[in-house]
Amino acid sequence: xxxxxxxxxxxxxxxxxxxxxxxxxxxxxxxxxxxxxxxxxxxxxxxxxxxxxxxxxxxxxxxxxxxxxxxxxxxxxxxxxxxxxxxxxxxxxxxxxxxxxxxxxxxxxxxxxxxxxxxxxxxxxxxxxxxxxxxxxxxxxxxxxxxxxxxxxxxxxxxxxxxxxxxxxxxxxxxxxxxxxxxxxxxxxxxxxxxxxxxxxxxxxxxxxxxxxxxxxxxxxxxxxxxxxxxxxxxxxxxxxxxxxxxxxxxxxxxxxxxxxxxxxxxxxxxxxxxxxxxxxxxxxxxxxxxxxxxxxxxxxxxxxxxxxxxxxxxxxxxxxxxxxx
Numbered sequence: 001x002x003x004x005x006x007x008x009x010x011x012x013x014x015x016x017x018x019x020x021x022x023x024x025x026x027x028x029x030x031x032x033x034x035x036x037x038x039x040x041x042x043x044x045x046x047x048x049x050x051x052x053x054x055x056x057x058x059x060x061x062x063x064x065x066x067x068x069x070x071x072x073x074x075x076x077x078x079x080x081x082x083x084x085x086x087x088x089x090x091x092x093x094x095x096x097x098x099x100x101x102x103x104x105x106x107x108x109x110x111x112x113x114x115x116x117x118x119x120x121x122x123x124x125x126x127x128x129x130x131x132x133x134x135x136x137x138x139x140x141x142x143x144x145x146x147x148x149x150x151x152x153x154x155x156x157x158x159x160x161x162x163x164x165x166x167x168x169x170x171x172x173x174x175x176x177x178x179x180x181x182x183x184x185x186x187x188x189x190x191x192x193x194x195x196x197x198x199x200x201x202x203x204x205x206x207x208x209x210x211x212x213x214x215x216x217x218x219x220x221x222x223x224x225x226x227x228x229x230x231x232x233x234x235x236x237x238x239x240x241x242x243x244x245x246x247x248x249x250x251x252x253x254x255x256x257x258x259x260x261x262x263x264x265x266x267x268x269x270x271x272x273x274x275x276x277x278x279x280x281x282x283x284x285x286x287x288x289x290x291x292x293x294x295x296x297x298x299x300x301x302x303x304x305x306x307x308x309x310x311x312x313x314x315x316x317x318x319x320x321x322x323x324x325x326x
Contacts, residue, residue, distance in 0.1 A: 058242060065249055065272075072253050072265065079260050086136055093129060100125065119153050120320060123165075126150040127313040134309065140179055147173050150312075161319065168312040175308040184258055187300050191258070194293055195251055201281045201290065240280060247276040261302045270298040 100121055130146035133139040147169065154166050250273040257265035274294050281287050 054239075058239070062242070062246065065246055068253060068268075069249060072256055075260065075262070075265070076256060082136075086132070089132075090129075093125065097125060116157055116159055119157050120316065123150050123153045124313065124316055124320075126153065127316065131310050131313060134176070140176065140185075144173070144176060147176065165312060165315055165319070168308075168315055172308045172310075172312050175306050179306075183300065184261065184302060187297060187302070188255065188258055190293075190297055191251070191254065194290065194297070197290070198277075201286050202284055243276055243280050247273060247280065250276060258302065263302050266302060267298050270294055 100118065103118055103121075126146050126149050130143040130150070133143040133146065151166070151169055151173070154162055154169060250269050254266060254269035254273065257263075257269055274291060277287065277290060277294070
């Protein structure tokens with residue numbers, strides 16, 4: 001009997017196809033995951049680099065502000081030394097005034113010409129003190145009082161040669177009265193009002209009504225507030241706190257320059273203040289109004305030119321020099 005060989009078994013191709021499909025899916029998932037991880041790493045590196053650059057720029061700005069503050073401190077020390085010199089001069093003028101009072105007592109019974117000479121000296125002293133009050137201390141009220149005393153002294157003399165002096169003094173007093181409280185005092189009040197009004201500036205740009213927003217914004221509005229941002233405006237709380245401190249430093253430097261009458265320091269401090277204003281608040285009509293007010297204060301002359309200032313004193317000295325010439 002012949003043996004019948006068994007029929008060969010045929011393996012199903014699905015046994016190899018399914019593992020290959022699973023392996024391909026795993027490879028594709030791994031490749032996409034690796035690409036996503038690389039993209040995430042690049043984004044993190046870019047974010048860290050940008051934050052490092054911003055912090056470096058902020059540190060440089062703060063260092064520049066500290067340098068300016070040190071320079072202004074030295075300027076204040078120089079101004080204090082100048083004030084001490086002026087106090088010494090005022091003491092010397094007080095001693096001279098005491099000497100003049102003694103001279104008046106000695107010349108009480110002298111001739112009329114001697115009395116006029118004493119009045120001329122007293123008038124010169126009062127006018128020089130008034131000019132120093134205006135130039136160095138911006139003391140408008142003190143200068144007005146000294147001018148009034150000088151006018152009383154000139155009115156007490158009956159010499160017709162002093163008529164031109166009285167007219168010049170009237171013109172000079174009118175020019176001083178036209179200044180009002182003084183340029184520095186009024187400018188200081190404007191700066192204080194401007195600083196106080198910074199709290200009214202909006203920290204975010206006004207956006208459209210909820211009806212005009214997309215449906216996904218309306219859906220997320222109870223949970224998330226979405227606002228358009230300006231790349232120049234600081235958003236982080238730490239950055240805003242540091243910028244606000246820098247703004248306050250610049251305002252202090254501006255006040256110090258205003259007290260000294262330093263036109264260049266005043267303008268530079270207000271320019272830096274305007275820069276911090278742009279960094280702290282987004283664009284809005286209120287911010288534009290504040291910038292316009294800041295530019296107007298920047299262009300204010302801290303030492304206004306008064307052509308009449310010192311004209312009476314010059315005429316008085318010229319009159320005395322002419323009488324002293326033989």
